[in-house]
Amino acid sequence: MSFESPRSSVFTFQSSVHSAHLLGCLNEQRKRDVLCDLTVVVENKGFRAHRSVLASCSEYFHTRVTSLVGQGLVVTLPDEVTVEGFDPLLEFAYTAKLLFTKENILDIRRCANILGFHNLDKGCFDFLIPKFFDSSRAGPRKVCCGRKSWEKPAKAGSSDGDGDGDGGDDGDNDDDKEVEVKEEGVDTESLVENRGPKTAALSANAKPADEAPRSLGTGCPVVAMATDPALRCPKYRKFQNACGKERSRSPQVPSSSSSSSSSSSSSSSSLAPATKGPPSPVRHREEGSGLVGSVSSGRKSEGAKAIGNEAAVAAMCPPPALVPLLGNPDDGGFGEARAPGAARPTRFLACASGGGDEGQEGGVGNHQRPGVSDPPHPKIPCILGEEGGGERSTVEREVAEHLAKGFWSAYLNPPKESPTGQSSGYSWCERLALPPGVLDCPFLQDQGLSQAEKRAYDSSLNSLEDSDTEAASEGTSSQGAPEVQLPYPVEQIVSLSRNDFQNVLKQHQLTREQLDFVHDVRRRSKNCIAARRCRKRKLDCIHSLECEIQELRSEKKLLEQEKAELAELKMQTWQDISGLCHRVLSEAALQPEQLQVLAKYSTPDCPLSSLTGLPSLLSPPTDPSTSARPLTGPSTSAYPPAHPSPGGPHRDPQVPRPQRPIASGRCLAPPRVGVASAPSLTSVWT
């Protein structure tokens, strides 16, 4: 798998932050009338703005103001444009948020059409207006990747292969719910984010049990996005099949699915249909809790086990990178609805259609406010993106999708809520195991993750996989076994000390399954960390050994150099002494007997010994570094050890010392050195 172009994830991600910040600054400037160079007159009411901003998000303004120069430009809009319709658009241009009501939505739409807010129109109104009013008033529905994301299938529960299953019967109830929410003044983003008890209650109350599977009210685009990648990537078919089986089985992530009767049963019943095809966005939005069971991988298959945390990180950060990854975001879905200056919504967000796969069309747009690239939940942005954007390989894309699916599933399956609305479990982030690197994702930081949450991420290195694996074990050992819901975060399982961990276990009356799960997670997590340490030690050891070898080689080289220098010095010294001896003997005119005495008390290394006529005359002492004995060998050892030199050669007392020829101080050989640098006798002394 090769990448045709370099990745640029960082830049993509940075632009997202920057654009949001930039937009905010521009909005502040507009409010303070700072640097505003345009006055828009609508119904005799003036709006100050920056023409660059308006020109960027409106074809009308682009045409009107780009050709004009000078300050204090005034643009009077047509009569069809009303203040009621224009004001929200202006706000949208500067905030990427469109505040609307059921009453002014049509005005906004009309103004948007006139002013050329086409993206907003397609991405937002095509979805919103049908929800507000009868479908007959909504006009033709845009088809995204073969079908409009919110478009309902011809038949409920159709298994026609598109797999959207987006709830053919969710229409009326859906509309009611949507309208009701909107009437509270919540914008579309809030529709996504405020999946609060009310929405859940609506879903639970309004939906018949048999329809519940179609209304996984999560508002999560990734859920819609996370449709069978295997359908597009045979390489992951095994992986996907395993996940699909698990999904259809009972893949619920620990503590994820609501144990409440209605939603739980709904989720369970929805599992099988959900596997038949990509989940419908509408369905997701409606269903609320209990989503995880149907859409998450639940556990990793054996094929998925190897998907590491790095891949998870890649799948999680940064958000906008998936835009090019799955296609052109502008060709449909929310890609067309993104606000000026806002980061381009990812394909996941925009359509989740994965290259036009109808089955994956997403209705992400349905859940997200148009023009906003932010994920539906401020705390789960990174899952939507990954580095590299369009440069990602297909495999990586699939992995990212799948991981994103799992991530969202975990996220979207928050701890079940008690009837009072209070969560009985820990927060989603506590349940998620993100690799340490994910904390480095600035998006997470920017999204208000608390330090505790980050620590939870950081400390629970493998909890994601642990959860998956746990589910796997559940799936293998006890098929369809209920999820294991823990009263404390997974990270505690790993990070706590032994005593603390035992205390925690004592504090909570856990079932056998829970205990097994907890211990299994703790064991594997610690073992995984230990394996990392072990491997790191190995590598460090190898590295240190390599360094040591290198050092030893360097030392050897230095020693050899030093040895050569010493040998040269020794030879020079020997020559000096030899010359002195020669002169002394010449001047003293010693008798042979006297020379014998001198030689007797001299070492073979001493030039004096050569005066005795011994072989050392022609064989100067060797370099002790190269030979423990002088090269004269046994012949020189014949000297009695009367005066053994400490560092001198060892003499065998049993061997008689041969007689040396008396040099008469005439020709003394230099010491032999071990580096073959000793000059020959003739060359030096003759």
Place this chain on the structure above:
DNA sequence: GCACCGTGTCATAAG
């Protein structure tokens, strides 16, 4: 299709 690498997991031993 193969080799190599990285990683998680298991089994086991030792502390």
Place this chain on the structure above:
DNA sequence: ACCTTATGACACGGT
């Protein structure tokens, strides 16, 4: 007896 740690071996996916 239990837990933790280290490590070899294995399986798996990615490149």
